[in-house]
Amino acid sequence: MSQQVKHDSAVLVHFTLKLEDGSTAESTRANGKPALFRLGDGSLSDALENQLLGLTVGDKRAFTLAPESAFGGKSPDLVQFFSRRDFQETGVPDVGTIMLFSGRDGSEMPGVVREVTEDSITVDFNHPLAGQHIDFDIEVLEIDPQLEEKHADIAG
Structure with a gap:
């Protein structure tokens, strides 16, 4: 010890x-x-x-x-915009929802839904x-x- x-x-x-x-x-x-x-x-x-x-x-x-x-620090590069079509299987999430997203390398990354509009969904991958x-x-x-x-x- x-x-x-x-x-x-x-x-x-x-x-x-x-x-x-x-x-x-x-x-x-x-x-x-x-x-x-x-x-x-x-x-x-x-x-x-x-x-x-x-x-x-x-x-x-x-x-x-x-x-x-x-x-x-917060990185603007970690804020991503998705089409609502990208959420056809899961349904459109509510603002504040934390979701797991799969990266190209197969890793999973949590993202927080920051905004939902008619055309897009904004997801923030910065640490909360x-x-x-x-x-x-x-x-x-x-x-x-x-x-x-x-x-x-x-x-x-």
């Missing part, structure tokens, strides 16, 4: 993500299931990993990340939190490189 979070640590944490308006975007405390992250695997931004480095079990840290250090400053509140519950095997059922 490691004393401090290092570049390759597995870390079990509780976290809350809040938006600039104070609303909660996500909280592991709310559902009672902590999240497991492994630093260095590419799942976390460098800025977020840097906030975790050096923390010990029981440490709590609150910080804010700018959009480019959290979920990225892209373009926003995010307030993080993190508590380190456990640091243990073997954690993934012991707690695989609660991995975030």
Whole structure:
């Protein structure tokens, strides 16, 4: 068991993500299931990993990340326009609906329906939190490189 979070640590944490308006975007405390992250695997931004480095079990840290250090900025290239005909099989979705779309390589990508008009449907493939400053509140519950095997059922 490691004393401090290092570049390759597995870390079990509780976290809350809040938006600039104070609303909660996500909280592991709310559902009672902590999240497991492994630093260095590419799942976390460098800025977020840097906030975790050096923390010990029981440490709590609150910080804010700018959009480019959290979920990225909004890209207009990720907003796509579809013909209503493209939705003949599924039916025309409502604004706000999150749908899975298949890429040319077979991968699936979620998109949020932003607008439905007579002729087209606008879908936004940006991350829902892209373009926003995010307030993080993190508590380190456990640091243990073997954690993934012991707690695989609660991995975030």
